[in-house]
Amino acid sequence: MxxxxxxxxxxxxxxxxxxxxxxxxxxxxxxxxxxxxxxxxxxxxxxxxxxxxxxxxxxxxxxxxxxxxxxxxxxxxxxxxxxxxxxxxxxxxxxxxxxxxxxxxxxxxxxxxxxxxxxxxxxxxxxxxxxxxxxxxxxxxxxxxxxxxxxxxxxxxxxxxxxxxxxxxxxxxxxxxxxxxxxxxxxxxxxxxxxxxxxxxxxxxxxxxxxxxxxxxxxxxxxxxxxxxxxxxxxxxxxxxxxxxxxxxxxxxxxxxxxxxxxxxxxxxxxxxxxxxxxxxxxxxEGAHADINGLYILNGERKAHNVITVNHNVENSTSSQLFKGILSDRARAEFNGAINVARDANGTDAEQMNRHLVLSDEAHVDSRPQLNILADDVKCAHGSTIGDLEEDEIFYLLSRGIKKDDALAMLTLSFCDEVIQKVKVESARQHIKNMALENLDTQMHKANIVHNLR
Amino acid sequence: MSEQIIDIKELKADIVDGDQILKGLNLKINAGEIHAIMGPNGSGKSTLSKILSGHPAYEITDGAIDFQGKDLVDMEADERANSGLFMAFQYPLEIAGVNNLEFLRMAYNSKQKYLGLEEADPLDFDDLIEEKLSLLNMKSDFLDRNLNEGFSGGEKKKNEILQMLVLNPKLVVLDEIDSGLDVDALRAVAAGINAYKSEGNAVLMITHYQRLLDYVKPDFVHILSGGKIVKSGDSSLALEVEKEGYDLLAA
Known part of the structure; x- marks a missing residue:
């Protein structure tokens, strides 16, 4: 423009x-x-x-x-x-x-x-x-x-x-x-x-x-x-x-x-x-807990941005963040997640993890996990990974006679599962799995997989 | 003469873009036979199992493998499995979010489909699996868990044997199936192998120690060293190895 x-x-x-x-x-x-x-x-x-x-x-x-x-x-x-x-x-x-x-x-x-x-x-x-x-x-x-x-x-x-x-x-x-x-x-x-x-x-x-x-x-x-x-x-x-x-x-x-x-x-x-x-x-x-999770599945030219701030403003509180993304084609994702621990917030226990599965060379991820800690007595951990599907995992499934497309679909769902399981409503979990497969680029045998994986 | 299951001729193989590991290996296995391959670390034992099952990190550079009249070299890993080859992994992988029972049924149905046979519906399959479970002394809640996720070393190996029993292959390659097992788990695993064994199929055990061979008696024992089979014999050869060590035999 x-x-x-x-x-x-x-x-x-x-x-x-x-x-x-x-x-x-x-x-x-x-x-x-x-x-x-x-x-x-x-x-x-x-x-x-x-x-x-x-x-x-x-x-x-x-x-x-x-x-x-x-x-x-x-x-x-x-x-x-x-x-x-x-x-x-x-x-x-x-x-x-x-x-x-x-x-x-x-x-x-x-x-x-x-x-x-x-x-x-x-x-x-x-x-x-x-x-x-x-x-x-x-x-x-x-x-x-x-x-x-x-x-x-x-x-x-x-x-x-x-x-x-x-x-x-x-x-x-x-x-x-x-x-x-x-x-x-x-x-x-x-x-x-x-x-x-x-x-x-x-x-x-x-x-x-x-x-x-x-x-x-x-x-x-x-x-x-x-x-x-x-x-x-x-x-x-x-x-x-x-x-x-x-x-x-x-x-x-x-x-x-x-x-x-x-x-x-x-x-x-x-x-x-x-x-x-x-x-x-x-x-x-005090004593509050926040459990913040996310999953984004992107193909084509699609984009997802997650800007997350968890502020521990008082003593003795806990939080965890788990965000996972799957990108194919030319998709882009941004994860910008901060844990802020105030000066008096001793006894804070906070963790953050951001994982990406990148299935194409042209997809792009910007992951910026941040810890800003002003208190002394706290336990905080964070991390970020970007990777492809594990070759050994694919091989394990192939060696049991499962076709490559099916194996890729299973492993991709497996990557998502940790977040999907957080959703309380069962039919919503199933809907999310269906959508996950629909979004993925590989030529998968959707109906068969979804049926078999319940 | 009994049916030939596999014939490996002058097999040379290496890690893709890496060193040559197998340097001219010959091995013929007929139906009804149990073979054991023993060898020191680095002799090429694990490479052989990966080459046979079609792991993409390894490549065959020379030689031939005839499996039931088919050329194994040109087949993908899933096709090898569906044709009747099964490898029990030394380190089975943990796959989160994939239900163990559904996985077993998918694998079973992949093979049925490949062979042009009818696929099993969930009820039929439950019956099929119940008897296999009791054979291995496994509880059925095992099936509700995710594939190998959080399993103990023994449970993982039992799960490999369960898969083997369900898929009922022609040839089983057991890669260090005895590693990390306590006596009870070893007995259960051996019971599974002995139950599977028949006149129409064959077993290839790859192992470092003689221990497993007390429970599953091999007809032939081969010593692998430097990427070749350097000595073959009957089960007494395994006892010799236990006593003398590999160095003496390989020399």
Missing amino acids: QLEEKKKKEIEFLEKVFRAGSSTVSSISPIADKQKKAVERISELGFPNRKIEDWKYYDFSPILDNFLSLDTCKITQIEKESLKDFLFPECEKNLLVTVNGHFSEKLSNFSFSKEDISILNFNDAEQLKNYQGVNELVEKYFAEGIEDESNFFKACNTALMSNAFLLKVKEGVQLEETLQILHISNEHCFNQTRSLIHLGKNSKINLIVTYVGLAEIPFVNNAVIETVLEEGSELVLDKIQDDTQKGILLYDLKAKLLKNSRFEYSSLNLKANSSRDKISVDIDE
Whole structure:
């Protein structure tokens, strides 16, 4: 893109966001305040560039090229039948669906007691009025960090969001079932999906969030999730990004962990033209644990960026990160993961591992694991590997009569397995395996392998 | 005269882009026979097993291998396996995320398919495998685990023998199957080999020590040294080796 043309597109982008942002302000005052602040910040910051450390390897041109109208972001009629490939039977009774960023009541379904879990729409002032403590939650935890230049798209989301959710799990409520949150895109637009998830003391919930593209048209999905885990609570959050090959995903997750809470997170990037996951975890009270995992399978010209920060801000907390990527053709991956241990955070135990399987000479990986440790008494480990499939492993399978293509498929799945096993819902694990095989370049006997590997 | 299983003639082989290891090896094995190849470290024992099974890091530079009337040299590793050759690995590999039972069934069905026979469905296969398990004194939860993942040394070797029993090959090459085994595991492994053995197939044991031969009695013992077979005899040759060491015999 010519420099001048790029500048023009950036300005056009900013103007559109500014205009749309100014007209979509919520009627609830603490939310409106943050939205106004976001709009101000967008015009102050301007469009981000690669001089910002977090965006060093990111190519903005697909966003600028594909960013057309904000007006077309509307809810469209979708039959449930067309979603069947993306629904997990285990979550049949607990499903929340958005279409192009708008809540779809028709497609959603809840069996949870409203006493136990409240799902509130930020646009519905009447509904919010009946719940105590909403304003306080919004003031404390909503849209944190939007003033930072690296969070430009989070500011955009805050300014433009039309249907944001507050998902609140009541103190002491422990749910074994999984709630699926399905975000669908099927229009050429800049979608904002947004949720604030609050777990009360000693509560527990399993969530599986899926991003799905139903049409082979370009769109930009700008997703933000903020979550707060109060003392003793436990959140399992599996995110599956299942967009079409033309989707561009910007994803921002911020988690705040309070005393003795536990956060288990897995991110699975299976499709999309490009995805960028920014994950920030703040461990703000003792005894908390964060388990952050990711898998990305890339072929063609596809790209995946993972920018991860785990902040150990207090004493005695633990975290682990495991990210794995498989790249073929001319795919590119960036892993930029930091563990930050504050000066007083003695007793921190943190580990991080990033592994890549690179199946082509033209694929490219930038892996930057980082440890920033200011405390003395800590245990931290990190590592990064980039390799091909092991010749001896292939040979072992061949020597048992298994065909080479099958052997490669088995070993590739085997590489993914460690991350796939973290996903709690069985049918989701199977779906991920199927997608993994579909994405791989080798001529594999998919049906046979998937069948045999269960 | 009994059926010939394999005929290795003047076999020369090296590590790809490396040193020559086998320097003119001759060996003929007929159906119903158990052969043992013994030799000091570096004599070429492991290379022979890898050459026979088709490991890509080794190459044949000269000589011929006739396996059941087929030229083994031109066959890929999977084709060799499906044609009835099985190598039990000295160090079986751990493959995470691949279920042991499903792996066994895939291997079994690959061979069935290759031979134009009917593939086994999961239920039939469960029956087939149950009897093999009891023979090796293995519990069935063994099958639910991932292929060799976290297995002890003994469990890995038993799993090799289980694969052998399921695939029922014509020729078995056992590469140091006795290494790292305690007495109980060694007995179980030997019981598996003896159960497999019949008049229609053959066993080639590659070993450093005489220990295994107390449990599986060879008809022929060969001493491999410097990439060639330097001496052949009956099972008493193994006892001589145990007593005298390799140096004396190779001299």
